[in-house]
Structure formats: structure tokens, C-alpha cells
Amino acid sequence: MSTDAVVEIKKLNLIFPAPDAPVHALSDIDLKLDAGDFVSFIGPSGCGKTTLMRVIADLETPTDGHISVNGLSPEEARKNRAYGYVFQAPALYPWRTVQKNIMLPLEIMGLSKQEQRERAEKNLALVNLEGFEKKFPWQLSGGMQQRVSIARALAVEPDLLLMDEPFGALDEITRDHLNEQLLKLWNQTQKTVVFVTHSIPEAVFLSSKIVVMSPRPGKIIDIIDSGLPRDRTLDIRETPEFLEISHRVREGLRSGHSYDD
């Protein structure tokens, strides 16, 4: 196993058993993610992106195949607190205020109260939610809840960041802003980011590697290594390289899709 592979997956399959019809969610997945990669999963709804992410996070056990995270089993990696995870749904605890929700993982990691508060403050500012510290989740709009959940994962400051459609519920401008912030963070800290999105421009703009998937059974149909510089601004979206990659992603998506129109 190569030393700097953060995630290495070989011939992995996952079948959800069901009395009526078992769902073959992941089929023969082979994938290697290196340290410092920014990887996007893209693919039609229900193709297994979330499931694959959950396998990496040791929240789902593959039916067969091999997977290692940081050279360890996913379980050991999880126990080492190797990653931070932004779920597709906000998953905030309704009995905690916004601030307390963000402090939850920090409490568990045993940081000092002071440190917890500082990090919560910093990350709330990052997602532009200053002033909402004392609100409870049900007092927030859908997009605001999603941003709290992003702030919560960032506050952990993990080396591996798993993000499942984090910006799905956000408007274009907020989204651009957060895209830039995330890119800056990635660039500065050399984190590895695994990202799910439905937006092709977003995927291309952010990623160093794009994984295109097709559904039922969930398969990887293309892996694109982006040649764009690590250090990008939003303007890059107008360049031909960018458009070319976008095109390749779109083609991949279309070929794997079940709508034949």
C-alpha cells in the first residue's frame, strides 16, 4: 500500500438486503485517494455517493472487497478521529443551540471551554451566521441549518473532510463564497476533501479529482484528474480547460443516466 494514499478501495461491493428486492448500491468500486486530494463524487440521484462516503466513514460495512483509510481499517481510522463528516441532512440536535451544536464534537474531543467557544465563533462567522449562536435549530431556515452543520464539521479541523452535498440548500452567492473559503482552507492546510455535489461547475471548480458514478448498481464510470492549478479564483470558470473538464463530466453523467432523451 502506498504511503500517502488516504483512502484505498479495491473491488468493493455493498448490497442492502431487503425482503422484496436487495439493492446493489455499490458494485466493484476501485478507488485511490491521495493525501491533499480534493475529490468530488458526482452522479445521478440514488447512485450510491452517500453510501460510498459512509463506507469510508465506517458507518456502513461493505458486503465484500477491501478498503483502508490512512492505511488502517475504516473502524480504526474512525476511532482515531481521522475525519469530519457533513451529512446530507443537517442532523443538528434539537435540544442544543446553534453554538452548542457546533461545540458538541469539541466537547467530545475534550477541548477547553475557551477553545470551544473560539472555534465556534470563528466558524459561525465563516458561514456568515454571527448573531444566531443562541437560536435553536428549528428557528433557522433550511440553508442556515445546513451552514451550521458545515461549521460544526469545520470546527473539528480534521485532516480528512467528508462533505455530502454541503451547499445544496444555499443560494448562488453564499455558495460561491463558501466555495472560495473551502478552497482557501484546502489550499492552506493540505487537507484531503471528499465532496458530493450535483453541480458540475462546483465539482470542476473545487476538485483535483472528479469521480463520476452511475446508478443501479452503483459503479464508477470515470475518474478525471483535473489539471487546474490548486490556486484558483472564480474567474477560472471561464477558461477553456474548465469548460473542457465540465464537458467530460457532463458526458460521463449523461452516458450513465437512465433518462434517454
Next chain:
Amino acid sequence: MSTDAVVEIKKLNLIFPAPDAPVHALSDIDLKLDAGDFVSFIGPSGCGKTTLMRVIADLETPTDGHISVNGLSPEEARKNRAYGYVFQAPALYPWRTVQKNIMLPLEIMGLSKQEQRERAEKNLALVNLEGFEKKFPWQLSGGMQQRVSIARALAVEPDLLLMDEPFGALDEITRDHLNEQLLKLWNQTQKTVVFVTHSIPEAVFLSSKIVVMSPRPGKIIDIIDSGLPRDRTLDIRETPEFLEISHRVREGLRSGHSYDD
């Protein structure tokens, strides 16, 4: 009051009381939606789109101001089953299968079993979920749940359709597909659709009227009547009219936004 105004709102305000700091979610809203309009609300996260929609649906009571739906109070309109609502979250009942979830409003309306089953089948096919009738919500991916919730609202076949970010969790291709289906439906049946989205192209592509909002306090800053023909295809997205409207929406959004970058 004009006869064919489906929704008429005058000087409407809504303040969420809170012990720490009350939130002025809607401020002096004036709006008139005509029968057959396809209206999109667009605006930054937390600006009050959902709240405005909930006011129309009589799920939230305004603090002051006037509102009528179909010439009636929102409550009367609701009791007449004037609308169908797709919530921002899927809101499926975990003890019902996909099919039963779609049949729920039909049961309440007292349709025959036969009719219920037919409509469920038709709308499941529309959102491309044939074969998942017997699954429970927790066995579906996020996007699939969202599509079930869309199918559920469509099955009601209401004259007024309220949709809160219905396609947020869907990939581009599925989204385009559903955009077209929705447009076809709208065009054929003369429904009135109120729609929330964060995607400017989507808003411009679908709408006959675009309402741009700004946050804290939630205000309408621009109302754009689109001159595009009712009868559109995806190609329209390349036309200069389209780009012009998009530009105007983006400008409106930017001006109302709190990120000053």
C-alpha cells in the same frame, strides 16, 4: 380585488418573537400573483422565502398586513384544498411505504383505491422511481426522498402548487428532466406554480415572474416579468433574452446580499 389574482399580499409583515432577539422575517411585502403564473422566489439563505410560502399556505400567521388566496383568507383557501405543497425537507412518514406516502393525501381526499393507485403509479414514473413502491423512506437516498415528496404533491393535482426548493438535492440531468416535465404540466394545465430555488438558470427557465428577495428583514427587492414564451425548451437557455434576465436576477441578488466581496 381583481378576479384572477390567485394570491394578493399587501403590506405584510411577519416577526418571529424570541426572548433574545425577535426575527423580522418578512417586511412590508406587496405581491400579486395571477392565475397561470409561474412564480419563482429567489434570495439568499434565510431571507424569508419559506416563510412567505408558509404564509400563503396558512401555516404561519402574519403579524400584520393583508393576504388573500383565491379571493379568500388563506385559512379558507387551505380548507378548500386550494394548493399542494412540496416542503423543503421531504417530510415522509416512516411507517408508510413510498407508494402509501404518495397515496396519503389522496386517501384524505377520499379518492377511490383504484384512482389512488393509478395516480401513485403515474407520478412515481414521472419522477423516475418505478420499482421503489414498496420501500420505506429510510431505504431511499436523499434525492429519492425528495422526488417521492414531489410525486406526492403532484398526485393531488392542485391548481396552485407551492414548491420549496424541490430539485435542490437532484443531479443536473434529473433536474433538467423534471424541469421539463413541470413546465409541460404547467403549460398544459394552466396551474399556478410558486417555486423557490437557488438556481438562477432554473428560475429564469421556468418562471413567468421572478421575485428577488433580500434578507433581514426579508424584503422584495425586484419583481421581474419574464417575456419568454410559455412554451420553452432547454435550448432557450442560450438566448440573449434569457441571459439578460439572468443577469438582472443576479444583480438583484448581489445588491441585496450581505457578502460585500
Next chain:
Amino acid sequence: ADKLTLQLKWVTQAQFAGYYVAKDKGFYKDADLEVTIKPGGPDVAPSQVIAGGGADVVIDWMPAALATREKGVPLVNISQVFAKSGMMLTCRKDMGVKTANDFKGKTLGVWFFGNEYPFLSWMDTLGFSTSGSNPDITVLKQGFNVDPILQKQAACVSTMTYNEYWQVLDAGLTPEELTVFKYEEQGVATLEDGLYVMEDSLKDDAMVDKLSRFVAASLKGWEYAVANPDEAADIVLENDATGAQTEKHQRRMMREIAKLVGTNKVGRLDEAAYQRTVDILMSGKSDVVIAKKPEGAYTQMIWERAQN
């Protein structure tokens, strides 16, 4: 002072006046004893309490004591305070019970908890069946009070001469409207309140001495109570922690109790009465209380030592 615990069979009432008097008047203290009196209640089985080590001496009825003895807990009667039985069956004339033959087809209230044996034995002698699919008599396990007869749910209920009978009268029925059958008069009486200890305590000389002093002091209390019924009733009232008893009832009870205690050789077990009790308990047709003739179930030695 030597410590000693006495477990009563029932709640604090004049039925146990002798012991309260002995305690209150200092008779126990004079005998160098420190006696704790534990009141009982409807689900306190004194024999069980003594088997579990909860008391040194208990007051129980002989059927229960003999049954316990046969079950391997060797209880011994050291003094029989009540010479006569106070149990009776009280019936309503207006429900058609004038003689014992009228029982047939009626509903009768009976106390169970080991107190039903004399009744069953009596019915046996009368030739009435009480169980089976079509019994001559419907038996009711009656609760703690006499409501069934007041509400005409039963034609007869069990009463004690000193207690429940008066409650029937208090409720408005008159003696003329009632027929009473005293077990004592029907020849089916079994011995009631007596003092019992574990056989082991009789092997220890110090304990024997202590018990004799206790019996002597208790009997002195009884004599005093019988002689001064009103004062005794007042003493009982003072010791009633529930505060539920009334003076009228306790004074009346004390007078009736006095009739059961007997006049000569107070506290000495009458062997003939013992024999009769054993015979009744062994004669049961349906189910016998005791199968073997008990050996060593009583001793007169303590009573005798208490006399000097």
C-alpha cells in the same frame, strides 16, 4: 433490662389490652423486661414473623400455630390467654336464616387466612358441602369488615363477639333482627389468642427465665385490664398510632374480651380444649389442616414458673 419483642396478630385494639397495660403500668419494667409490641394486620402472619426471626414471642391462633409446626417451624404454646373462642356467625333473619339448617343455598361470609377451619369442620358436621361444582353453601372470603351483611351480599358473616358484631349493630341492625351462632356453642370452637415461642428458646435457661417473667407480667396486665376495663381501653387508645380507634368501641370491646380471658388459672392451657382443637383440625373431610397428632406443641412449664 432484657429485650423482648412481641408480635400481635392484629392491629392495636382492646383484644391485646393485657400487654399494653403491662407495658404502660410498668409491669414489664418491674420484671426487668423491655418489651417491644409490634402491631399486626390483615396480612401479617405471626408464625411467619417468628420463623423469620422478627419476634421472640407471637400471639396467634392455635390452628395456624399447629399448621406451622407441621411445616417444620416448631412453635410451642407457652400460655393460652383466651380460654374461650370469640368467633361466631352473625346472620340476618330477614334473609331467612333462623337456624343452622337454613344455611343451605345461602351465601356465607367467612374469614380465611387459616381461620376457616372451624367453619369448615362445622359445615362438615352439618352435612353441607362448601365446594365442588354445585355446593350447598356459597362461601365468600369476606374482607376486613361487615359490609356484606349490611348490603345483603351475604346472609351471614363471621364476626368476633368483641368486635365486628358491634359494628353490625352500629350500622343500624338490631339484635332482634339477627341470629348469631357462637362456635363455642356449636362445639366447633378452636383456641384463639395464645403465646407462642420457638422450641429452641425453651432449651436455653436464661431465655426460659425471661419468658416466665414475661408471661407473669403479661398475665398481671390482663388481670388489671379485666378489673379496670375502661382504663385499659384508654391505655389501648393511647397506644394506637393510627389514631383511628374510638373510645366507645374500645371500651365495649374490652368488656367482651374480659369474658374470654377466663377466671381461674388465667393463661394456663386447658388440655381438654387443646384436645378438642386438635380433633377438629384433624377431622376435616376436604382438606385436613394437620395430618399427624402434634407432639410437644405446648408446655405448661413457663406458666408454672410464672406463678411464683
Next chain:
Amino acid sequence: MTDQQTGTKPSHWGRLYNGQILPVVTVILAIIVIWYAGAVYMNSERLIDGYERSKTDWEFSDLVEDSWSMERPILPAPQQIIEELDNTIIDKKITSKRSLVFHAWITLSSTLLGFAFGTLLGIVLAVGIVHVKTLDRSLMPWVIASQTIPILAIAPMIIVVLGHLGLTGLVPKAIISMYLCFFPITIGMVKGLRSPDILQLDLMKTYSASNNDVFWKLRIPASIPYLFTSLKVAVAISLVGAIVAELPTGAVQGLGARLLAGSYYGQTIQIWSALVVASVLGMVLVWAVGIAEKLTLRRMGGQS
């Protein structure tokens, strides 16, 4: 409620209607009326029987009057109970054996101790069952079986055995009360501790949180609605337990002893007044738990 009309102007009547006082008063009034009628109905049989035996002429008004003033009624009239309560609560010194306040205090103290023990035991068992699979499989059926043992049957033995171990007075009664009241708490807490949904648990897993953290930061908060519901039931049951436990201890002091003594001497009014005091005590306890619930939920950001 789905269709609650909001935004009506608050009038005096509206405020009364929506307040606590008027509804309670209305219901109490209704109960009192039914009660008086019931007293006539229930007591009449015995009274008529009495009239006939003594051959007195009677009219309905006599019957009504007499049925509200019998000495040993089947159902005493409210004012008789109030008179008795006045007698035993207001007129007696609270240290007197004849004061119901004294007896209520005795019962209350074992109730509270038993409730505390029961809550502790109930939660500890639930925690064990939720966390240790072996306990879930082995213990749960026996916890259930334990509850099917009629406590009154074994209470005397418990008292004897505990007495042997030197435990007398308050503690044995509290233990019996605990025996009855831990069960609803165990049942409710097992359900409650298992109520966090998978996503909420997964979040904890991603933090590789210790069982301890999952317990305190997720399972406990999620179980709060179940906990308080159980506590309300349990506190009522623990009072019943404390009263039951007073019987085999020799029925010396406490409301249970009063009930029993009253029952034994056919003193209906005395039974009823003890019952009323016990019920009011129960109500106050349940109400107190309810207040604690409200405060807790408010602190947890309860959605109105």
C-alpha cells in the same frame, strides 16, 4: 392541534377559558354534582331498607337528606368528607396521631425515598439493558416477571427479612415502593434511550465518541420526553407502593394504616378522607414532576 384558531382578541372570558382555573373549577363542580347525586343513589337502598324495617314513612326529600348524612354511608357526601378533613387536618395539631397531616407526612417521606430509589434503579437498569447486550437478552424478561409478583404477597417477607438485616422504619417501606415504581421508568427509559435516530447516532460515531459521550450528549437528551412521562406514572405508583407497604409493617402510621383501620371498622368517611388526602398528595406529586418537565423542556429549546 391542526386547526387551532389563533389571533382572536383576548377577552376576560377568553383568558378565563384559556387559563387553568375555570376549567378545573368547572370539572370539579361537575364532579361534585354527580357525587351528590351518586350518594343518594348508592345509599338509598340501605336507607329504604332501614325505613322499612323500622316502619317509618318517608318521602324523597327525607331520603336525600338522610343519604347525605349517614354515619356509615356507602358513598359519603362531599361535605361529610370535608367535615372530617377539617376535623383531622385543621383542628388537630400536626404532631397528633389523629392528624391526617401527620399521617400524610409519614407516607410522603417513604414515597419520596422510594421514588428516588426507584428512579435510580429504573435508570440504571435501562442503561444496562441498552448498553450491555447480555443484559438486554437475559435481564429484561426477568425484570418483567418481577413485576408480576404481587407485592402485597411478598411484602411481609421482605419486611421480615429486612428487619432481620437491621433495616426498619422508613427504608423497608421505601424499598417496596421502589419495587413498584422502577418498572415504568425502566420501560420508558429503554425506549427513550433507544429513540435517537440513526443519523444522530452516526454523527456521534463520526466523532468516535465514547459510550459515555453518546449517553450524556445524545441518548439522555433524546430520552427526556420518555423519562418525564415515566416519572409521572412512577411517582403516582410509588405513592401507591408506599401505602401498600404500610400494611404489613403492622399498619401503624401513615395513610395506608388509616385506610386499613377505617376499612376494618367500616368507617367509610374516614376511608374517604384518607383517600382524598392520598389523591391530593398524588396530584401534587404528578404536578411537581410536570413542572420539572416544563422547566427542563424550556431549557432544551422546546418548540413552544
Next chain:
Amino acid sequence: MAGRYDPVLIIFMGFSLVSFWFPVGHDGNDSVTWWFDIRAGALVAASVLIAGIQLYFRVTNLTFALFVTLALILGVMAPLLAIDTLRTDGYEAIGLWIYVAGLGFLAWRAMAMLSKAAEFNRLISFAVPALFGLWLLYLWQVVTTGFGVPSVLLPSPGQIGDAIAANGETLYADFYQTVIKSVLSGFVFGCGSGFLVAILVDRIPFMQRGLLPLGSLVSAVPIVGIAPIMVMWFGFDWESKAAVIVVMTFFPMLINTLAGLQATGKIEKDLMRSYAAGYWQTLFFVRLPNALPFIFNALKINSTLAMIGAIVAEFFGTPIVGMGFRISTEVGRMNVDIVWATIAVAAVVGSVFYGLLALFEKRLTFWHASYRRAR
């Protein structure tokens, strides 16, 4: 159990080995050790040996689980032999009791291994509680006979078993009277009325504020107080017992149903509102399903309360049949074995009742988080 040596087994082996050094009883003349009977010594040695083998291999599959269970079965027989032939109370038998304490650890380990195996095997999943129960009965047997506890205080399981065998007919008649007549009807009426009043209270908020405080009033009425009154009102037979059960079960159902009805989330209710669903539709389609976990809690609590209620109510006057009657009279007759036989019947009936409810619950609330366990 992965990795390290299993401390539980080590404790068992330690206790067992120590027990060889102490007397296990008195044969009339002398204190003797396990070797008073070669079979007893061999059984103890065998159990230690098996534990040692398991300790060495550290495998946790079903085969080894059964293997450890075998050690337990062999192990428990030695104390039985000793108690049969020796005097074993007090310090004279200290070795015996040390060994029995050690067996507790072995039993724990056997159950833990079996419950792990039970995930894949339904039969085994029944074996675990059974084993636990048998272990409790065994302890009870060994302690009561070993220490010579008088049967009027606590009979041994053996004696109770004999009593059950000898009194089958009576026990059945009692069961019929108490369970079939009183408990079932009282349970149905009590839970039913609690449920209906909860709906009423929920429907009419005026009632909620008026009735609810009074509902707890009913709940706090102690059985000992109402039982005699119910007997007065409803007569001696099962009707009065059913009435007591109704009063007892009413409140838990009321409270739980109300709490359950509050458990529906905002958005779920909003959805129904958007359909202009009426009160009853919202109730049936959303609020009741959400309330089911709470309602089942109440049913479970009530199933045991109903048994207790019926039995206790029978203390206050009954026809001469019924489980409560049996218990209260046989205590007075010092037939404590029959008392416990009746209690055993009550426990079995109550557990079966409860088990059926749990089964139903699983059927109806399969979607609740408590059943959709993450691994």
C-alpha cells in the same frame, strides 16, 4: 472479548481453585473438602479445565459458547451433590459458597457468549434469558436448601415445582377466575378509557386543563383504598376486581397517550394541515402512528399493573377461587409453597402477556428508531 485474557473466566478459575482449600460442608463428624465425593471433585475440576481451555483459545463462536455452557452445567452439579449429603450452613461450608460465587462469573460469561451467538440464531436468543432464569432458580435452590431456610418463609424451587404439579386443577381454576375474567376485562376497559379520555382531552383543550390534573387524582388513589370500595359497589365477584384494574391502568394510558400525541413533529403536522385534513384524519394518519411507541409503553406497564391489581383486590373479599384468594389464604395456612406456585403462575402469565404486547409493538412500530438499529 477480543485480545486480552478474559478476566471473568480468570475470576471463576481463581474462586474455584481457592474453594479446594476450604471445607465445603460437614458430614456429621468432620469438615470435608470437594473430595468428600470423587464425583463432586471431578465435576469442579472439569469446569475449571474447560474454563482454562476457553481462556487459552479465546474463541467466541457458538461452539465455544456451548462448550462454556457445558462447563457451567457440570459445575452447578457439584454444589447440589454437596448440599444433598452434607450440612452446609455457615462457615463450615465456606468453600462451597466461594465456588457458587465463582459460578456466577462463569454463568455471566456463558450468557455473554451465547448472546453474541444469538444474533444469528433465533433458538439461541431464547436460550439466553432461559439460562439466566435457570441460574436464578439454581441460586435460589442452593441457598434455601443449603442454609436450611424454613419453607414457611421461602420454599425452594423444587418444593414450588412439586406444589405446581400437585395443585394443577386449583391453579387453573384460579387462573381462569383472575386472569380470564378480571384481568382481561379490566385491562381492556382501563386502557380503552384512558386512551379515549386522552383523545377527548386532546380534542378539547378546555378538558385538558380541567381534567388532566384530576386524572392524576385518580391515579394516586391507592388500590388498598379503592379495592374495598369497589367490592362494596360492584360485589364480590370479578367485576369489582376489573373495576380496580380499570382505575389502576387508566392513568398510565392517559399520560402516555397524551405524551405520544405531542410527539408528532411540526413539519409532519404542517403537511396534514396543507391537505386541510380534519382533526380525525390528522389523528389517524400521523399522530397516532407517532404516539404508538408511547401507547405501547403504557400497555406494557399496565399489563403488569393489571396482574398486581387483580391479585391485591382479591385480598379484600372474593368468592373462594382466584390467585389473590389463593395467595392470601395459603399464607395463613402456612402453605407457602402453594403461594409461590401461584406467584409462579402469575409471573408466567404476566410475562407471556407482556411478550405478546412486545411482539405486537414490533409489528406496528417497526419504523421507530428503537428498532431500526444501526449495526
